[in-house]
Amino acid sequence: MSEKEHPRLILHNFLSPAECKELEFIHKSSSTIGYRPNVFSTxxxxxxxxxxxxxxxxxxxIRERLKxxxxxxxxxxxxxxIEFTGLISWxxxxxxxxxxxxxxxxLKQRDFAAVCYLNSYEKDFIGGLFRFQSGEPVTVAPSAGDVIMYTADDRNIHSVDEVTDGERLTLALWFxxxxxxxxxxKLLSRLSQCFDVCVARLHLLGFDVHSLQGEDHSTDASEQLMGPLQLxxxxKLLTRKFANxxxxxxxxxxxxxxxxxxxTSNVENDTLEEVKAMSHSQLETINALKSVFLLDENLVATTFGYSCSGEDRKDSLxxxxxxxxxxxxxxxxxxxLKELLSSLPQWKTYQTIHKVESD
Incomplete structure (x- = not known):
């Protein structure tokens, strides 16, 4: 079969080992359940x-180079x-x-595909081979950094064998x-909200965020919400720490x-002692975080439909x-969580999500 009949290209070492490891970190720390059994996506x-x-x-x-x-x-x-970008593990x-x-x-808008492998066949996973129905090559046994590019139409019908061990990590793009x-x-629309949703919802209820990482001026602003913080x-500052x-x-x-x-009328002294007056430096840290994650307070109020009717509840908290x-x-x-864990065996047995009566 000619390349014209089955347009495709395989490139080795297209991604560097460092790029593969960085994307693996992102996926393994951020992925969610995917679109089919035993598949996870980011x-x-x-x-x-x-x-x-x-x-x-x-x-x-990476997206620019692939395009x-x-x-x-x-x-x-x-x-x-670029129509879609995602990390997918099998x-x-x-x-x-x-x-x-x-x-x-x-999916008819998809014209081309690129699948980048972030780990290696037989080293990191067994099975999971990519196979084309016709044309050459028929089978792809990849190493980390390899990429397959092909047309997304019926000239490149393909399958993926069952993974029998390990985790097959890929970066997939469609064009x-x-x-x-x-x-x-679509991504720019989401990035242009001018506020962080979590910070905004706390703000609407009258609370500010004091990031303990924000006291370290060398810490990147994007990391401040991911680590320990206070309200x-x-x-006043609640000295109790929250994980994120x-x-x-x-x-x-x-x-x-x-x-x-x-x-709250009979609050113990230990609880009262957790509320302290803020220092000037703590206030500066809070305002610095707001300047990054809460750029437009009017937009926050408009987006969430906040009105004066919420003031009483806001002040009561x-x-x-x-x-x-x-x-x-x-x-x-x-x-x-206990109810979820006790229900799962029956849910799996009967393949339905239903109320399970406790013994």
Whole structure:
């Protein structure tokens, strides 16, 4: 078969070992359950939505290089748009049968594909071989850094064998001639919100964030919400530490939900002592973080539909109540987790998610 009948290209060492390891780090620290059994994925939109937009930076130059090589290889310079970028890992039991990458009505915009391997066959995983139905090569046994480029139509029908051991890591991109399916515009829309969602929701309830990493001026701003932090309000600081911004937000929203049930009239002295006056340097750290993650407070209010009707609730939430809410939130979370773990065996047995009565 000629290359014209089955347009494809395999390049070895297209990605450096350092690039492969960096993308592996991003995937293994950020991935979510994928689109089929035993598959996990990390998309750029997922990174933005989960407060890790800085992690899209390592993809930028790689995407550009892949696009340029695809356009050069298939003679379509300046014609293509990146339609999708994602890290995908295939674990034991994962496979996919014969298909083309445009085999659904909602995938017809895909013209070309690139699959970059981040680890190596027989070293990091067993099975998981990429096979073309016709043309050469028939089978691809990759090493870390290799890339396969091919047309996404029925000239390159392919499959992936079942992974029998290990985890097969790839970076997958699709390209389209249709600008309306360009991924960049969607990502820019999400990046242009001018605020961090978690910081914004805390702000609407009257709380500011004091990052303990922010006191170290050498720390990158993007890392400050990922590490230990404290909450502040009205010149006061709750000395209790939260693991990260998501932990703090969950506790505050739980307090917002359960405030009427949490008794704060007889607060123990230990809890009261957790609330201290803020220092000038702590206030500076808080304001510096707000200048990065809360650029437009009016946009926050408009986006979440916040109005004066929420002022009473906002003022009723205090730092002492947050300290009390932590224990109740932990009990609530543990209860749900226990119920989930006890329900899973029956859910798997009957292949339905249903209420399981406790013994």
């Amino acid at each position: 998309t750029l939109s997922h990174l933005i939505a989960t407060n890790s937009p800085h992690l899209i930076i390592p993809f930028v130059s 340029e090589k695809i356009e050069e290889t298939f003679g379509c310079e300046y014609e293509l748009f 674990c034991k039991g994962a496979s996919i049968g014969w298909h083309s990458d445009d085999n659904r009505s909602y 389209s001639r249709d600008s309306s399916h360009e991924e960049d515009s 502040a309000k009205g010149g 911004i998501l932990h703090a937000l969950q506790v505050v929203q739980f307090y917002h939900w359960k405030a009427s049930e949490l008794v 205090d730092l002492t109540g947050i300290a009390l809410a932590v224990t109740s939130w932990e009990e609530y979370s543990c209860k749900l």
